[in-house]
Amino acid sequence: MRKSPRTNCSKCGSKVRKFKLLKKINGDFLCKKCVIEKRKLHREFLKRKVMGIRKKTDIMKECKERREREKELRKIVSSKPAIKPIKKVGRKISGLGLYITKIEKQVLWGKLLKKGLTQQEANERIKQLCNKMVKIREKLKMKVKTTEELNKRFKEEFARLCEDLE
């Protein structure tokens, strides 16, 4: 087999003094510089692809990209119109103030005690009042259409009953 007379690197093309200085790697004749470079790339390949060791800078870059993606996603999500809550239908009146609240009862109770009623008597009066208010509520529901009106009328009735107690 005839020895190749070449003295140029297959990769970078730079001329070496003699053929012996070129190293044959995978059919290529490489100069010293290219051999070092190739070995370096190969080591890098082994580390990153075969052994799965990632560069710190790559990891940081990935983290940054992920953060940016998440930021974008949040922007998209927050710009979406909020889903309107489904309105409750039917005659659900609770929560509209159509009941005597605990505080109202306590105030009333205090008033009754001041008037000289015993605790038991006060409890009894409040119980009667609550029963009255239940009846008033039912009547109002028949007459009044809007919940605001219903609420207002109920509170008025309640105030009137409180005055009667005094």
Ligand SMILES: [Zn+2]
């Ligand atoms: Zn070279």
